[in-house]
Structure formats: C-alpha cells, structure tokens
Amino acid sequence: ALDDAASRLAVVGRISRALYDPAGQGQDMTAFLTTLVEDVVEASGRADIALHIDAPGGLKLDPDVTVPLALIVAESVSNAIEHGLPDRAGRIAVDLSTDDDAMCLRIGDDGRGLSSDFALGQGESLGLRIAHALAAQLGGRFALIPAVSGGAIAQLDLPMRNAC
Secondary structure, eight states: OOHHHHOOOHHHHHEEEEEEOOTTTOOHHHHHHHHHHHHHHHHHOOOOOOEEOOTTTOOOOOOOHHHHHHHHHHHOOOIIIIIIIISEEEEEEEEEEESSSSSEEEEEEEESHHHHHHHHSSOHHHHHHHHHHHHHHHEEEEEEEOOOOEEEEEEEEEEHHHOO
C-alpha cells in the first residue's frame, strides 16, 4: 500500500512539474500526453510496450482539467500494463478527441481484455475509484469497456465547456 501511494505521489509530482509554465500559456496536450505516457511506461520497467498518442494539434486545456485528466491517463496506462499486458509485449494507444460539445479521452490496449465477470463499480481498485471521482469532479464520466478487437479501453467523456 505504501509503495502504491509513493508511486501515485511521484506521478503527481511529475505532472505538476510538466504543467509548470512560467508564461501561463498552458501545455500542448500532444506533447504533454506523450511525455506523461512515456514516463509511466518507463517507470513500469517495460521496454516492450509500443505507444501511440493522438490529440488535436495546439489543444491546451485549463490546468484544473489537465491535472485530473493526467491522473486518469497515468492510472489507465498503469492498469493496461499491469492487467492487460503483464507478461507479453503489446500496444497502448491514447486518443484525445474533441468537437464543439464534448471531449473524449480513450486509453486502449491490445492485451488480455476484461474478464467475463468484470463489473465496473464492484470491488474496484483504488485507482479505478479515483478515476471515477476525478471524472465526476470534472462533470464527466469514466468507463472501462472491452475493445472490439481484444484488450480494454478506459474512456473519459467530458463536456467541452468543462474542459477549457
């Protein structure tokens, strides 16, 4: 439990440092997500995870949104490695998309997928409970769903008015 807490605090520290912008302009989300996901994978000690990051060019979010979003990304990537790809190489994709009304963040892997008895909300890990709480804090919704081609997808949906 202490190792888990220390790991989470280290992620929060890295996120805070990455978000520090003396000019107050905000961070480009593509660069921010790329650095964050690479840090999480590196911290896992895994060199066999291929990454794909996609976000709208020039998108900058309010720091009050970016921090909880980053914590959800870090938790989702960690879960993909730990549960979806524990013993083999794989791929993790982080896709952030927006339209006039909504923002959707999807973190998918090509791993084992969800077990047939998995029920979001029942016996969830601390990380999943935190992801739900952060999504609610942002006025959004978090879900963990099976990917069509195998693996799992963690998805955060936010109203765009709450993101910028």
